[in-house]
Amino acid sequence: MAKDAHFLGIDLGGTNIQAGIYKAEKKIDRKNLVVRDGTKTKAEGGSEAVLERIEKLCLKLIEKAGLKPGDIAGLGIGAPGAIDIDKGMVLRAPNLGWDDFPLCKKLGERLPFKVTVDNDVNVGAWGEYMAGAGRGHRDLMAIFVGTGVGAGLVIHGKLYHGVRFTAGEIGHTVVQGNGLLGRRTVEDLASRTSMVRRLVRLIESYHKSSVPKMVDGDLSKVRSKILAQAQQEGDALTLQIIADAADYIGIAIANAVTLMSLPCVVVGGGATEALGEDWMKQVREAFKKNVFPSELKDTKIVASELEDDAGVIGAALLAVERLG
Amino acid sequence: MAKDAHFLGIDLGGTNIQAGIYKAEKKIDRKNLVVRDGTKTKAEGGSEAVLERIEKLCLKLIEKAGLKPGDIAGLGIGAPGAIDIDKGMVLRAPNLGWDDFPLCKKLGERLPFKVTVDNDVNVGAWGEYMAGAGRGHRDLMAIFVGTGVGAGLVIHGKLYHGVRFTAGEIGHTVVQGNGLLGRRTVEDLASRTSMVRRLVRLIESYHKSSVPKMVDGDLSKVRSKILAQAQQEGDALTLQIIADAADYIGIAIANAVTLMSLPCVVVGGGATEALGEDWMKQVREAFKKNVFPSELKDTKIVASELEDDAGVIGAALLAVERLG
Numbered sequence: 102m103a104k105d106a107h108f109l110g111i112d113l114g115g116t117n118i119q120a121g122i123y124k125a126e127k128k129i130d131r132k133n134l135v136v137r138d139g140t141k142t143k144a145e146g147g148s149e150a151v152l153e154r155i156e157k158l159c160l161k162l163i164e165k166a167g168l169k170p171g172d173i174a175g176l177g178i179g180a181p182g183a184i185d186i187d188k189g190m191v192l193r194a195p196n197l198g199w200d201d202f203p204l205c206k207k208l209g210e211r212l213p214f215k216v217t218v219d220n221d222v223n224v225g226a227w228g229e230y231m232a233g234a235g236r237g238h239r240d241l242m243a244i245f246v247g248t249g250v251g252a253g254l255v256i257h258g259k260l261y262h263g264v265r266f267t268a269g270e271i272g273h274t275v276v277q278g279n280g281l282l283g284r285r286t287v288e289d290l291a292s293r294t295s296m297v298r299r300l301v302r303l304i305e306s307y308h309k310s311s312v313p314k315m316v317d318g319d320l321s322k323v324r325s326k327i328l329a330q331a332q333q334e335g336d337a338l339t340l341q342i343i344a345d346a347a348d349y350i351g352i353a354i355a356n357a358v359t360l361m362s363l364p365c366v367v368v369g370g371g372a373t374e375a376l377g378e379d380w381m382k383q384v385r386e387a388f389k390k391n392v393f394p395s396e397l398k399d400t401k402i403v404a405s406e407l408e409d410d411a412g413v414i415g416a417a418l419l420a421v422e423r424l425g
Numbered sequence: 426m427a428k429d430a431h432f433l434g435i436d437l438g439g440t441n442i443q444a445g446i447y448k449a450e451k452k453i454d455r456k457n458l459v460v461r462d463g464t465k466t467k468a469e470g471g472s473e474a475v476l477e478r479i480e481k482l483c484l485k486l487i488e489k490a491g492l493k494p495g496d497i498a499g500l501g502i503g504a505p506g507a508i509d510i511d512k513g514m515v516l517r518a519p520n521l522g523w524d525d526f527p528l529c530k531k532l533g534e535r536l537p538f539k540v541t542v543d544n545d546v547n548v549g550a551w552g553e554y555m556a557g558a559g560r561g562h563r564d565l566m567a568i569f570v571g572t573g574v575g576a577g578l579v580i581h582g583k584l585y586h587g588v589r590f591t592a593g594e595i596g597h598t599v600v601q602g603n604g605l606l607g608r609r610t611v612e613d614l615a616s617r618t619s620m621v622r623r624l625v626r627l628i629e630s631y632h633k634s635s636v637p638k639m640v641d642g643d644l645s646k647v648r649s650k651i652l653a654q655a656q657q658e659g660d661a662l663t664l665q666i667i668a669d670a671a672d673y674i675g676i677a678i679a680n681a682v683t684l685m686s687l688p689c690v691v692v693g694g695g696a697t698e699a700l701g702e703d704w705m706k707q708v709r710e711a712f713k714k715n716v717f718p719s720e721l722k723d724t725k726i727v728a729s730e731l732e733d734d735a736g737v738i739g740a741a742l743l744a745v746e747r748l749g
Contacts (some may be wrong), residue, residue: 153711183718240588254685256580263686264564265720273717274680276675278614290602349602354599360681361578362587389606393597394507395588413561 105423107135107166108173109159109214110417112221113151113180115196118142120158122166123409123417125174125425131232131407131414136166142195145399151197175424176214177416179224180204183266189218192266217423219338220268221412223260226253229367230416233406238365242357243405244271245370246350247325252357260419276352291349293372296342297323303338310338325375332376339404347380351387357391358400369405371373378404430498430749431459433483433492433538434741436545437475439503439520442466444482445734446490447588447741449498449749455556455731455738468521469638472531474520481533499748500538501740503548504528507590513542516590541747545736546593547584550577552739553691557730562689566681567729568595569694570650570674576681585745600676615673617696620666621647627662634662649699658701667700668707675711682724683717693729702728 105124112119121137140158146149155178163170180192189205192198205216219227226243228302229235235243235255250272254261261268272292274338277285289295301320304310306352316322331339352365385402392398407414427450436443445461464482468475479502487494506518513529515521529540543551550567553559559567559579568576574596578585585592596616601609613619625644628634637656640646655663678690692708709726716722731738 168584183720252684254583261580261685264688264724265686265718267718267721268684268686270683270717273683275676275715276602278676286671287715294707297630352599352602356680357684359594359597359685360576360592361585362589362592362594364588393610394589395592396507397591400588 102106102174104382107168108417108425109173109176110415110418110420111155111159111164111176111178111414111415112416113155113178114142114221115144115181116142118155118158119409120162120164121413122168122173123414123421125421129232129418131410134410134414137410137413138161138162138165138345145174145356145370148197148199148202150329151174152207152211160213171212173214174418175210175339176216177418178204178210178216178218179210179221179225179412179416180218181221184218184220186219186262187216189216191218208243211296212391214382215424217420219260219416219419220253220266220269222251223253224306224415224419225369225411226321226367226415227260227419228411228413229369229405231412231418232414234367234403235365238401240361241365241367242269242354242361242362242363243352243369244350244369246291246368246373247293247371250292250350250353250370251296268306269354271353271357273355274353276280276281276349276356283365287349287353291346293325293328296328296346296372300328300339302344308338311336312339325371328372329375329377332379343376343380344383347383348387351384354384354388354402355391360398362397363400367399367403367405369408374408431496431545432601432744432749433486433497433500433739434739434744435483435500435502436548436735436736436740437479437502437521438545438628439468439505440464440466442479442482443733443737444486445737445741446486446492447738447745448498449745452655452741453556455615455734458741460486460733460737461734461737462489463488466521471557472521472523472526476531476535479532483536488544490641494537495519496616497538499744500532500536500540500744501548501744501747502528502532502540502542503545503736504542505545505580508542508544509590510543510586512539513540515542539748540746543740543743544577544590544593545585545712546575547577548739548743549693549735550579550593550691550739551743552731552735552737553729554579555742558691558727559689562725564685564687565689565691566593566678566687567691567693568674568678570615570697571690571695573618574616574674575636576676592634595677595681598677600679600680606690611673611677613667613678615670617649617652620652620670620696623661624652632662635660636663647694652696653699653701667704671704671707672711674709676715678708678712682712682721686721687724689725689727691727691729693732693735698732699726
């Protein structure tokens with residue numbers, strides 16, 4: 102790898118595109134992210150329009166960093182959905198409306214760099230593994246709790262994809278096989294969406310809570326930040342819902358660690374960031390109650406360090422790994 | 426590897442020791458298991474007595490095969506419990522009463538072969554991967570349903586052990602997070618032990634069943650074979666219990682395949698062998714209902730081919746792999 106090579110990292114989401122330029126040095130450090138910017142995805146405008154927005158964002162960042170396109174050694178991009186990393190294809194991305202879309206080829210036609218792509222959650226996991234809370238472990242899972250619940254797996258120092266490139270779909274594992282309300286997955290019970298849905302339903306059936314006051318009676322405004330505010334104010338209903346969700350996230354992590362004997366799990370995502378260390382403590386407690394064998398209680402369950410930068414840094418570092 | 430090299434494979438259990446000699450040829454085939462024999466473990470006699478029984482069994486097999494000890498290129502052994510495969514140590518084997526026991530070194534002092542050890546379930550999984558129902562897949566899980574429920578994982582063509590050498594403990598994953606009877610693991614709900622316990626409890630609380638007649642009223646005699654007989658005779662209570670257990674095994678498999686995007690799962694163990702293809706159909710159905718994304722419904726869920734020989738053949742083939 103050339104000395105001081107620069108790599109572009111892009112985190113392509115259904116709503117926003119985030120991007121940055123990472124200066125590759127021997128010592129991997131999030132501080133090497135030299136510039137950072139973002140824009141809206143506007144996926145409804147079609148794939149060519151999205152590609153154009155990515156192209157413009159890249160050129161803007163290169164200028165901002167005082168570089169020329171020729172100084173960029175490669176581009177890594179994380180995209181939502183199932184990705185065939187060998188072919189550089191987005192197989193299915195419902196959030197973008199893309200099927201069998203040759204993302205690497207298409208970007209390569211617009212920009213003079215080699216391009217590599219992976220799933221956005223995997224890219225976040227790679228960021229935490231290389232430059233965040235997972236440093237120093239050869240195997241780990243990074244689980245992100247937000248609108249949904251997803252995970253990325255690093256095994257023997259490499260991202261693990263599985264036969265259909267869908268590994269890490271922990272949100273869709275069943276943790277309530279036969280409950281009063283039927284079968285439930287981790288996402289049904291512990292995503293931010295499910296926490297909010299449960300809170301709203303209970304408030305609407307006259308449970309006492311300080312949340313309605315916080316949103317001036319408009320319960321459609323309840324998001325992670327409101328959950329966090331109610332948590333800080335000690336709203337009993339919210340605390341119970343958060344505790345129940347933490348319990349199921351702890352079970353999901355315990356199940357994965359029991360199956361794969363993992364030394365480290367990084368926990369991130371919007372809900373985790375908002376709910377902070379109190380939430381992490383509850384997740385850890387539930388993990389320890391449910392993992393097997395007891396030696397695995399030593400497994401590190403740590404909060405994401407890179408937070409919003411995990412995707413951008415992970416994508417750039419994946420480009421370093423694969424294209425550097 | 427020498428032409429026609431022979432390898433010893435040993436499946437060391439809490440009750441029985443099974444062993445055989447495998448002739449290593451380019452084409453891997455269970456028919457290359459040229460001799461096969463077994464003896465009781467008698468673990469209560471202490472580790473030296475167990476080692477002596479293994480030594481005698483090996484020498485007997487070598488003679489039976491018309492070979493000399495010098496013809497044996499290596500010995501593979503599967504032992505129950507957590508194994509440090511790098512050090513050749515049995516870390517904990519409750520069934521044998523062993524802790525931090527240097528099995529490879531101890532056997533190497535008695536027998537003139539190189540020795541390699543792994544967990545008994547992993548060894549069974551390796552047998553199915555190399556010579557059984559899992560051939561042709563680079564990644565797989567083999568799950569064994571009997572007294573307990575355990576699994577072995579092959580990832581990228583290698584056994585996967587994890588940080589504590591305990592990977593595959595799927596029986597201890599939680600699939601009923603908050604049921605009427607509290608939290609339940611796969612083993613609580615779907616092992617042969619739990620099926621029998623539930624059947625006995627229901628019969629004792631006056632549910633109708635033809636099982637008491639089959640065991641002359643002695644319900645302590647209910648084992649896999651009785652379950653299978655009641656299944657064949659269409660005993661409604663037994664059929665319900667088997668179906669519920671199959672449902673939870675299907676969920677457990679779906680959870681693993683969803684997390685790891687696996688192309689193949691081999692299902693074996695005493696209960697699976699006894700309950701046969703009807704059971705496998707129910708397991709497959711439950712798997713398909715619960716796996717995500719839907720593309721993974723194509724994952725092969727297949728019955729063990731090697732059955733009782735999986736451990737012996739797996740151990741011998743592990744010796745071929747590591748010592749050949």
